[in-house]
Amino acid sequence: MEGLLDVTLRDTLTRLDGPAGLDRCVSEFIRVTGTLLPPKAFLRIVPELAQGSRTPAGVTVRPQLLGSDPACLAENAARLIELGAEGIDLNFGCPAKVVNRHGGGAMLLREPERLRAIVAAVRRAVPADRPVSAKMRLGYDDDRDAEACAQALADGGAAEIVVHARTRAQGYRPPAWWQRVAEVRAAVAVPVVANGEIWTVDDARRCRAEAGGLDLMLGRGLVADPCLARALRAADAGQLAPPLGWDALQPQIAHFWQCVNARIEARHRAGRLKQWLNYLRRVHPAAQSLYDAVRTLNDPAAVAARVLGEAAQRRSGSGASA
Numbered sequence: 001m002e003g004l005l006d007v008t009l010r011d012t013l014t015r016l017d018g019p020a021g022l023d024r025c026v027s028e029f030i031r032v033t034g035t036l037l038p039p040k041a042f043l044r045i046v047p048e049l050a051q052g053s054r055t056p057a058g059v060t061v062r063p064q065l066l067g068s069d070p071a072c073l074a075e076n077a078a079r080l081i082e083l084g085a086e087g088i089d090l091n092f093g094c095p096a097k098v099v100n101r102h103g104g105g106a107m108l109l110r111e112p113e114r115l116r117a118i119v120a121a122v123r124r125a126v127p128a129d130r131p132v133s134a135k136m137r138l139g140y141d142d143d144r145d146a147e148a149c150a151q152a153l154a155d156g157g158a159a160e161i162v163v164h165a166r167t168r169a170q171g172y173r174p175p176a177w178w179q180r181v182a183e184v185r186a187a188v189a190v191p192v193v194a195n196g197e198i199w200t201v202d203d204a205r206r207c208r209a210e211a212g213g214l215d216l217m218l219g220r221g222l223v224a225d226p227c228l229a230r231a232l233r234a235a236d237a238g239q240l241a242p243p244l245g246w247d248a249l250q251p252q253i254a255h256f257w258q259c260v261n262a263r264i265e266a267r268h269r270a271g272r273l274k275q276w277l278n279y280l281r282r283v284h285p286a287a288q289s290l291y292d293a294v295r296t297l298n299d300p301a302a303v304a305a306r307v308l309g310e311a312a313q314r315r316s317g318s319g320a321s322a
């Protein structure tokens with residue numbers, strides 16, 4: 001997720017359960033506009049390419065390309081494969097104005113024929129044993145052509161289609177229209193993964209019932225509740241995963257802060273932590289006080305003192321558990 005779930009948070013979130021928790025991550029989009037990107041541009045966004053395309057905990061990371069020119073996307077996909085990508089994901093869901101103005105992301109849902117051409121070109125450029133997958137929304141202004149878009153992606157050679165169950169016009173506003181995913185699923189022969197508004201085990205249960213399939217992609221829900229995948233796995237096995245309290249999350253937060261310090265420019269570090277805490281406080285009331293404590297801080301050293309202080313306090317058992 002561009003600007004949110006990057007290498008630092010991928011590393012942190014996948015550390016909880018490794019491949020037993022999450023099957024795969026998709027990178028934030030890599031925008032391609034008319035040039036063949038140098039290896040360092042790919043490695044900056046997906047450093048995992050240099051480590052067998054896996055996070056340190058062993059979860060596969062598939063790079064995602066965004067663009068509108070079939071030949072250029074194909075050329076960049078081929079380079080990603082040379083760099084070690086295990087597959088290629090294509091973004092047809094981004095709602096950002098700057099992206100859509102240049103004909104990329106969700107804008108392409110207005111042109112199913114181009115969707116087909118893009119996937120086909122990328123499919124041809126990538127060895128047969130490396131999957132090409134696609135992510136779409138239900139449409140641009142409305143969801144009339146959702147099935148036609150999915151069919152175009154499947155005809156082009158997509159091995160799997162993730163459907164974010166909203167149109168571009170619906171942005172990120174609840175609800176997500178999971179039952180439309182079932183209709184899209186019925187229109188294609190390839191696996192379809194449901195995505196959108198899965199924040200809890202109960203959401204996942206309802207999504208699966210409405211979307212008519214088991215496979216789910218988690219977005220903001222996993223950022224807010226790093227334990228969500230574990231809880232889903234447990235529920236699938238008929239068990240109840242004990243919720244991970246705020247104290248137990250402290251090593252993850254400390255690890256995230258360490259990754260942020262290693263990879264992110266000093267002036268953006270505090271913002272990255274605040275951004276994650278802003279999600280965590282939806283699920284963990286105790287995250288609110290740490291969020292409040294760092295909200296006005298921008299100096300990484302001052303933030304570090306609060307984060308590490310919180311972890312130490314929790315370790316010594318003097319903080320209230322959430």
Ligand SMILES: Cc1cc2nc3c(=O)[nH]c(=O)nc-3n(C[C@H](O)[C@H](O)[C@H](O)COP(=O)(O)O)c2cc1C
Nearest residue numbers: 001002004028029135164196197198218219220221
């Ligand atoms: C900040 C942000 C950045 C995102 N970046 C991407 C992206 O780079 N590629 C992508 O396919 N989807 C991206 N998305 C969409 C999410 O992957 C997901 O489809 C959407 O948030 C709905 O799922 P959720 O309700 O589980 O979050 C982004 C969403 C957000 C909120």
